[in-house]
Amino acid sequence: MHKPGKSAYPVLAILAFMVLAPMIALLTVPGTSFIESESLAFWKSAYLRRVLIFSLWQAFLSTVLSISLALIVARAFARHGKFPYRSFILKLFGLPLVVPAVVAVFGIVSVFGSGGWIPLGRSLYGLNGILLAHIFFNLPLAVRLLLPAWQSIPKQHWKLAQQLGLNSWQQWKYLEWPALRENLPGVGVLVFMLCLTSFAVVLTLGGGPKSTTLEVAIYQSLRFDFEPSQAVVLAVLQFSLCAIVAMFSFRLQKLPEVEITSSSLQCPVDLKTLALNSIILLVAVTYVAMPILAMLVDALNGPILQVLMNPKLWRSAAFSLIIGLSAAMLSVLAAWLILQSSSDLYYIKQKRKAGYLEMVGSIVYVVPPLVIGTGLFVLIAPRFNVFDWAIPIVILVNAMMGLPFAIRSLGPTMRQNKMRYQRLCESLNLKGWDRFKTIDWPPLRKPIGLAMALVTALAMGDLGVIALFGTPETTTLPLLLYHQLSAYLMSEAAVTAAFLLGFCLLVFWLLEGLIGGGGDA
Amino acid sequence: MSRITQALIAVSCLLQFVNAYAGKQTLTIYTYDSFTSDWGPGPLVKKAFEEQCNCTLEFVGLEDGVALLSRLKLEAANTKADIVLGIDTNLTAEARATGLFEAHLISANNTTLPTVWNDQYFLPYDYGYFAFVYNKELLSNPPTSLKELVENADAPNILIQDPRTSTPGLGMLLWMKKVYGDDVSIAWKKLSKKIVTVSKGWSEAYGLFLKGEAPMVLSYTTSPAYHIIAEDDQRFAAASFVEGHYQQIEVAGLVASSKQKKLGREFLQFMMSEKFQSIIPTTNWMYPAALAPTKMPPAFKGLIKPSRSLLFDDSEIAANRKLWVNEWLEAMAE
Amino acid sequence: MVEMLSISQLSFSYTDTENNSVMPMSFDLQAERGEILSLIGPSGSGKTSLLNLIAGFNQASDGKILLDDKEIQQFAPAQRPVSMLFQSHNLFPHLDVFTNIALGIRPSLKLSNEEQQAVGEALVTLGLEGFNKRKPGQLSGGQQQRVAIARALVRQHEILLLDEPFAALGPAMRTELIEVLKELVSRRKMIALMVSHQPTDALLASKRTAFIDNGGVTSIQETADLLNNRQRKEILNYLGPK
Known part of the structure; x- marks a missing residue:
């Protein structure tokens, strides 16, 4: 009997430490304890109830909308292999992830605001705005993560579908949906987590305090009210909610019952579907491109040279890149170690346990970086010089936040490799590095390239933890952008934002090209 | 690395x-x-x-x-x-x-x-003083008092910040409290019809204002000085309110x-x-x-000079801040 | 009118995306009703391409495919009188046996009583009674291929294309299934083309066998003669010295 690898456990132990230690540290900070009467009133308040309901409701709606639209778009993409600039568009689809929240808000407003291209007026502010923004962030991500599912459908099934004359709906039902069931719950949970923890976008486009998420309440407790223990309990609450949703969706997951083949898609396309697909793709691309385009227009009206000549911009870019790349490497390594174990468990048919491993690795995402960062600060500050620790901690926290993306990207291929080659490798006594190099690496190149690109971009666009330390001399691009914004330099900030996007696109292109070996996902 | x-x-x-x-x-x-x-x-x-x-x-x-x-x-x-x-x-x-x-x-x-x-x-x-900044070319007669802004149905729409996450937001909260006292909840309810959105921080609201999302934004009386000095742009002004401005x-x-x-x-x-x-x-x-x-x-000499500067005693703020924020939340929730 | 499948100068350029090479192909052959014509030849010679052309998965650049003197190339795959069986992945793993077969009649699965009966009969014909609620994962390889044959049967299409359908099965099972096929093809006056790498399969199934090499049919003979044809170098190379 094949013994499942244990590599996930040290990683999960580190993750647990990284989450629990800061929380426990925060609980020891003097402040109101969460069982005192004043605090009890908070837990019973209508405010908290409203926040809870709203957080879940907007996250649920955003997820359902983003995922359903992503399915339509991904399907059109999968069936339209020769859509012009396909691989460029897929790279463009990696961009919304890096757009700092405030810039995205400006982009969305440039398109849908009262002076925008498609003016929605005041009705933009409220659930509409939140959904528009969340679809902008998550639709492209979901498309990228779902697209590989189509490649896992056996070639023969497409031929059968053609021969049996299955119509579009029947193809969906018999071929595509079963193939998607492996990935969909995971991608859904990821999008749900992203929407649940959304902060500035929800607050600003939400039109008022009615649109308050738990993340806002956590920020409020930790910062404005300085009640660390209340923040910790809220964070635990958010984590538990997410865990419940994850477990629930996990039940919907169904792994393919046959060995997955990787095939170049050969599905029948008639002229009518071709036209329809083209329209769907055009609409999706336009939707994602519009806010980005609006940012570029703002940038073109800004003092481009002046911003680009500032050496600080380049220092920040280099610094962001170092942080991003390091976080991505750590994240991919951690994901790989977790998936090593979980795919072993899949292999010996302990699917549930395997799923839990991956889930635990993923949902640390919902623990707010503010809570982790502040807690780590409490741990480190009395003993060491915090500034020496700032960079490693920023990298570590960003790696944690990137983990669900890395797990999503690598998971399916890691499982396939295990199912297909495990016995062969055992019989050939292929192990360790040799096996990785010759067997696992070639099919993993593309997903690793994607994961590296996603996590790097995510970390590069992140403002979170670095701002917490206030380390002198270290500025990331998003931080520079915020400095410009708070110094009234809106047009400079627009140029910096465009630079950040262009820089990320370049990094995407390089990482996916160098590691993934060209082509698209 | x-x-x-x-x-x-x-x-x-x-x-x-x-x-x-x-x-x-x-x-x-x-x-x-x-x-x-x-x-x-x-x-x-x-x-x-x-x-x-x-x-x-x-x-x-x-x-x-x-x-x-x-x-x-x-x-x-x-x-x-x-x-x-x-x-x-x-x-x-x-x-x-x-x-x-x-x-x-x-x-x-x-x-x-x-x-x-x-x-x-x-x-x-x-x-500095909190004030509503507007574009003179787009808004010719801004409200002259906080009361007018709150109570006049034709008063322009505004952008403000959230008192839970930003300093100007808290300033606005205290400004309203100073002017309206115990009636502040009713005033917020009235005002909320004119609030386009409540942003996380000053940058978001000010950026949205410059993009034309609302005719007025909560900022400082000194904001127009930036546009005049750094951009040589004379269009912006702060609206002077007769009740005075929160400091x-x-x-x-x-x-x-x-x-x-x-x-x-x-x-x-x-x-x-x-x-x-x-x-x-x-x-x-x-x-x-x-x-x-x-x-x-x-x-700076051309900027508005508040007739009164409004300021709570800092101990009063410390004692009541949470209470007042909750009051605001309740008023805005409906 | 001649009751047969007649393929003449059916041309196609096969593009190998891996090394960017193009292989021109052109096929000529005839097969009669009730016959299983075996196709043998080296890997990459064009056997599967020929089946794909007949099924309509690939479009020929030139040439004719006539069934009983009627051209079938203008039809989409679903409209062609063709059923195809692959070596694997013939069944949808998440659907039960009955549904997998029923799909062959009506993808909407809204079957009339007669059609349901036809599925039942096909199950009986192939010795699959009582298996209708099973999932493919619960069947042996031979049983899975029987389900696939049953589906071809209910479709009642005249041309049956078999792409190494028995490659994964043991000798006893192959013999058994070939006998089942032979009986069905001759009883229903179907025309079957079977790609195989096993000379024994060809001997068992086919009176005549075509040898395919380098994108064309190089000879069609009585199966036994072809397998003993030592003059043709390509056949010798393929079969190896005795």
Whole structure:
């Protein structure tokens, strides 16, 4: 009997430490304890109830909308292999992830605001705005993560579908949906987590305090009210909610019952579907491109040279890149170690346990970086010089936040490799590095390239933890952008934002090209 | 990567060593990051002070005044800060209550504040008033009072910030409270019809305003000065309200656990000097706390002067802030 | 009218995306009703391409495919009188046996009583009674291929294309299934083309066998003669010395 690898456990132990230690540290900070009467009133308040309901409701709606639209778009993409600039568009689809929240808000407003291209007026502010923004962030991500599912459908099934004359709906039902069931719950949970923890976008486009998420309440407790223990309990609450949703969706997951083949898609396309697909793709691309385009227009009206000549911009870019790349490497390594174990468990048919491993690795995402960062600060500050620790901690926290993306990207291929080659490798006594190099690496190149690109971009666009330390001399691009914004330099900030996007696109292109070996996902 | 980290750490250690060898002291100031950014007063202040002190000034730039205070609470007696610069009068009572500050022992009689300053722990370095900024070309007759804005159904729409996450947002909350007292909930309900959105921070709201999302945005009376001086753009003005404007005074204090109190006091003294004060107007876009009006940039003279400056006692804020925020939340929830 | 499948100068350019090479192909052959014509030849010679052309998965650049003198190339795959069986992945793993077969009649699965009966009969014909609720994963390889044949049967299409359908099965099972097929093809007057790498399969199934090499049919003979044809170098190379 094949013994499942244990590599996930040290990683999960580190993750647990990284989450629990800061929380426990925060609980020891003097402040109101969460069982005192004043605090009890908070837990019973209508405010908290409203926040809870709203957080879940907007996250649920955003997820359902983003995922359903992503399915339509991904399907059109999968069936339209020769859509012009396909691989460029897929790279463009990696961009919304890096757009700092405030810039995205400006982009969305440039398109849908009262002076925008498609003016929605005041009705933009409220659930509409939140959904528009969340679809902008998550639709492209979901498309990228779902697209590989189509490649896992056996070639023969497409031929059968053609021969049996299955119509579009029947193809969906018999071929595509079963193939998607492996990935969909995971991608859904990821999008749900992203929407649940959304902060500035929800607050600003939400039109008022009615649109308050738990993340806002956590920020409020930790910062404005300085009640660390209340923040910790809220964070635990958010984590538990997410865990419940994850477990629930996990039940919907169904792994393919046959060995997955990787095939170049050969599905029948008639002229009518071709036209329809083209329209769907055009609409999706336009939707994602519009806010980005609006940012570029703002940038073109800004003092481009002046911003680009500032050496600080380049220092920040280099610094962001170092942080991003390091976080991505750590994240991919951690994901790989977790998936090593979980795919072993899949292999010996302990699917549930395997799923839990991956889930635990993923949902640390919902623990707010503010809570982790502040807690780590409490741990480190009395003993060491915090500034020496700032960079490693920023990298570590960003790696944690990137983990669900890395797990999503690598998971399916890691499982396939295990199912297909495990016995062969055992019989050939292929192990360790040799096996990785010759067997696992070639099919993993593309997903690793994607994961590296996603996590790097995510970390590069992140403002979170670095701002917490206030380390002198270290500025990331998003931080520079915020400095410009708070110094009234809106047009400079627009140029910096465009630079950040262009820089990320370049990094995407390089990482996916160098590691993934060209082509698209 | 770890090598790069190590290298960075090594370099920073080396720098500290070099400083120590040169016999230079380092004064660490915790402040907010827009103070230390390239466009803020930080770089100029550092240069000016280092010229006279034979020391190194090190800024630690945190998110905002609130982040400053919570950082201080977290670090308590272990803090590396010698000076904390950038909390405002809404937070001074809480800051004093931490017991981490020491009396500054510096005379504050040269201040040019509209009120007399007699705080023993904190010294003011600048101040300003919250106000609604508008574009004169797009809005010809702005409301002339907070009451008009609240009660006149035809009053223009506004953008404000959230008091839970931003200083101007809290300022607005206190402004309303000062004007409406116990009736503030009803007033907020009326006002909420005109609020396009409540943003996380000042940047979001101001950016949306410049994009034309609303005719007026909550900012400072001094904001138009930026557009006049830096952009030569005369279109923006702040609406003057007859009830008066809520005031914000930004202060600095000496940390009790500092090992360099002499140097720290030297800095506080410097902070009240003309050198420091004349940097403030065009970098922090606020009124300096101790600068003769004749030394002010001309553009500031054209700004509106509030007839009354409104300010709660800091202990009153400390006691009621949560209560008032909840009151606001309830009023806005409907 | 001649009751047969007649393929003439059916041309196609096979593009190998891996090394960017193009292989021109052109096929000529005839097969009669009731016959299983075996196709043998080296890998990459064009056997599967020929089946794909007949099924309509690939479009020929030139040439004719006539069934009983009628051209079928203008039809989409679903409209052609063709059923195809692959070596694997013939069944949808998440659907039960009955549904997998029923799909062959009506993808909407809204079957009339007669059609349901036809599925039942096909199950009986192939010795699959009582298996209708099973999932493919619960069947042996031979049983899975029987289900696939049953589906071809209910479709009642005249041309049956078999792409190494028995490659994964043991000798006893192959013999058994070939007998089943032979009986069905001759009883229903179908025309079957079977790609195989096993000379024994060809001997068992086919009176005649075509040898395919380098994108064309190089000879069609009585199976036994072809397998003993030592003059043709390509056949010798393929079969190896005795």
